[in-house]
Amino acid sequence: MTTDRRNLLSAGLAAGAAVAGIAAVGVRSAEARSYGSAGDDIGLVSGSRIDQAPVLQAALDAATDRGAPLHLPPGHFRIGGLRLRSGARLIGADGLTKLEHAGAGPFITAEDAESIAIEGIAFDGAYAVLGDADGLIAIARAKSVRLNRLRLSRSPGNGIALFACGGSVTDCTIDNAMQAAVRSLDATGLEVSHNDIADCGNNGIQIWRSEAGEDGSIVVGNRIVRIRADGGGTGQNGNGVNAFRAGAVLVSGNRITDCAFSAVRGNASNNIQIIGNSCSRLGEVAIYSEFGFEGALIANNFVDNAATGITVTNFNEGGRLAVIQGNVVRNLFRREHEPVDKRGHGITAEADCAMTGNVIERAPTAGIVIGWGAYMREVVATSNLVRDSRVGILVSVDPSAGACLIASNMISGAKLGAIRAMDGEGEPVGADLVHGGDGNKRISVSGNVAV
Numbered sequence: 257m258t259t260d261r262r263n264l265l266s267a268g269l270a271a272g273a274a275v276a277g278i279a280a281v282g283v284r285s286a287e288a289r290s291y292g293s294a295g296d297d298i299g300l301v302s303g304s305r306i307d308q309a310p311v312l313q314a315a316l317d318a319a320t321d322r323g324a325p326l327h328l329p330p331g332h333f334r335i336g337g338l339r340l341r342s343g344a345r346l347i348g349a350d351g352l353t354k355l356e357h358a359g360a361g362p363f364i365t366a367e368d369a370e371s372i373a374i375e376g377i378a379f380d381g382a383y384a385v386l387g388d389a390d391g392l393i394a395i396a397r398a399k400s401v402r403l404n405r406l407r408l409s410r411s412p413g414n415g416i417a418l419f420a421c422g423g424s425v426t427d428c429t430i431d432n433a434m435q436a437a438v439r440s441l442d443a444t445g446l447e448v449s450h451n452d453i454a455d456c457g458n459n460g461i462q463i464w465r466s467e468a469g470e471d472g473s474i475v476v477g478n479r480i481v482r483i484r485a486d487g488g489g490t491g492q493n494g495n496g497v498n499a500f501r502a503g504a505v506l507v508s509g510n511r512i513t514d515c516a517f518s519a520v521r522g523n524a525s526n527n528i529q530i531i532g533n534s535c536s537r538l539g540e541v542a543i544y545s546e547f548g549f550e551g552a553l554i555a556n557n558f559v560d561n562a563a564t565g566i567t568v569t570n571f572n573e574g575g576r577l578a579v580i581q582g583n584v585v586r587n588l589f590r591r592e593h594e595p596v597d598k599r600g601h602g603i604t605a606e607a608d609c610a611m612t613g614n615v616i617e618r619a620p621t622a623g624i625v626i627g628w629g630a631y632m633r634e635v636v637a638t639s640n641l642v643r644d645s646r647v648g649i650l651v652s653v654d655p656s657a658g659a660c661l662i663a664s665n666m667i668s669g670a671k672l673g674a675i676r677a678m679d680g681e682g683e684p685v686g687a688d689l690v691h692g693g694d695g696n697k698r699i700s701v702s703g704n705v706a707v
Contacts, residue, residue: 302331307358309335320344328377334358340366340374340395348377350405356380362389370399372423378407383434391417391439399444403428414439415456422446431455434486436462436498440473443502449476457486458493460512464500468524468548471502477509485516491546493517494539499525506531513537518544519559527551538562541599542585548574559585563599565616571607571631578609586617601625602645607633607658611640619645621682623667626660627652629680636661644669648706650678651689653696662689664703674706 298315300308312335319326325345330352336359340346344366355377357363363386364379366372372395381392391414395401401423408415408430415430415437422445429452430437436459440446443463453460460480463473475497485494492498494516499505503526510533512519519535521544522528528545535542535557542562545552547570559565565585568578580603590600600621605611606628616623623642626635632652638661642648648667651660667674667690676684689699690706 298326298328300328300331300333302333305334307336308333309337309358313338316344316346317341325373328353332356335363337362338364340364340369340372342369343371344369345373345375346377347373347375350376351378351407354378354380357382357384357392360385361387362394364393365389366395366398366401368397369395372398372400373402373404374406375402375404376406378409380409381411383410383412386411386413389417390414390435392433393417395419395421397421399423406430408433408437411435414462418443418446420444424449426450428452433457436460437480438462440464442466443471443473446473447476448473449478451478453478453480453483455482457484459483459498460496460515462498462500463502463505464498465502468501468503468526470504471499471525472504473499473502473506475505475507475510478511480510480512480519481514483515491517491521491523491540491544495519495521496535497521499523499528501525503527505529508532510534515539518542519562520544522546522549522552524548529553530555530557532556534558535562536560540564540591541567543567544569545578546570546575550574550577552578554578554583555581557583559583561587561589563589563591564601564604565619566603567601568605568609569628571628571633576607576609576633578605580605580609580611581613583614585614585619588619588621590620600646602642603640604628605635606631607635609635611635611637613639615641615643616645617643621645622647622650622684623670624649624665625678625682626650626662627654627657627678628682630654630656632660633658634660637665638663640665642667642670646670647672647676647684648674648690650676650682650684651699653677653686653699654680657698659698660700662699662701662704666705666707668707670706675701675704 396419406428411433414435415433424447431454434457437453439462480496487493495518496512499522508531513536517540541564542559602616602619602623604625623645648670673688674690
């Protein structure tokens with residue numbers, strides 16, 4: 257046979273068809289395999305139903321030993337569990353590398369490590385049992401943790417669980433975690449920023465400590481929506497951001513909506529700063545500083561649609577010392593289905609608090625509530641605007657209560673009085689005090705305008 261261009265072309269096509277046929281009957285092709293950043297064949301197979309954790313663990317350990325990151329290509333890989341050592345860096349192709357939990361036990365873990373980084377990977381927990389781990393990514397006692405551009409979903413516990421860790425969780429998308437999206441306990445310098453969190457069972461971002469103390473975590477610029485309270489309780493669940501016993505926490509610039517309880521809730525958290533957050537559609541108090549805390553700065557927040565806008569409370573438990581300034585609170589509602597705690601307040605405060613320059617509109621119970629029975633001490637309410645509320649300002653006149661200054665406020669459209677004394681049940685009593693006090697020397701009322 258004469259060898260010519262046409263015969264060579266035909267032979268090449270036939271050879272290609274044969275190779276394609278071999279791949280089609282089960283032999284892995286080059287495209288199906290996974291290669292690291294240096295072109296080395298890692299040995300993972302995209303789409304395989306086999307647990308590939310041993311293969312991936314070996315590749316990661318080898319890369320860590322060399323001081324190199326392990327780069328994963330696009331693909332869907334099932335793994336039972338992966339453990340990261342100090343210096344481990346696992347990097348995927350943003351949005352295209354997916355690891356699915358294949359077993360019953362911990363998924364991604366690390367302990368007593370430094371300089372861990374995970375970037376650009378999607379983790380699907382598949383609601384598989386996590387064993388003794390409490391998150392899809394569970395890291396304990398680790399310094400310089402960097403979790404960036406991750407996607408985590410379908411966790412039977414938390415999305416990310418950190419214990420005694422420092423570092424950052426940034427630009428991640430976390431949804432459908434049955435507990436919290438991000439849970440930190442006893443942080444050692446943590447930033448949680450610019451994450452997109454949705455549809456979690458109990459909390460969005462949880463900053464807790466085993467014992468009360470300085471925490472210093474920064475929670476900035478996150479978007480948090482649809483947080484339930486599946487675990488029940490009276491406020492420990494159902495919050496966008498929940499700080500417990502954690503001092504010096506900054507919560508700023510977050511957009512938080514549709515939470516069963518609060519947008520931001522600080523419980524026994526000293527020196528908490530809650531600044532410049534946008535909060536809508538909250539089932540209880542939108543912004544809460546409660547129980548045994550000392551020091552809260554709540555400023556420049558926007559609250560629209562909640563059972564109460566802002567509350568600084570529990571002087572009976574030592575809760576005291578706050579500034580509430582420059583907030584806009586509107587469209588409050590009463591929880592008529594609740595037997596006692598119906599609320600419908602704009603801003604409430606009890607002890608050692610300056611409340612100034614706030615705007616409250618449409619509070620069905622009262623725009624501002626100062627004190628509760630005997631629990632009131634040294635509250636200043638000045639230069640606030642209260643519009644279209646049942647009562648403008650309610651103030652406790654209990655004989656055991658402390659001093660209060662109410663001055664230079666404007667109250668517009670208050671249906672049952674601009675400034676009224678409050679009985680032990682939170683109901684207005686006596687005459688309107690807008691033009692002067694009721695003889696109680698501890699309460700000074702002056703320069704207010706009612707229209």
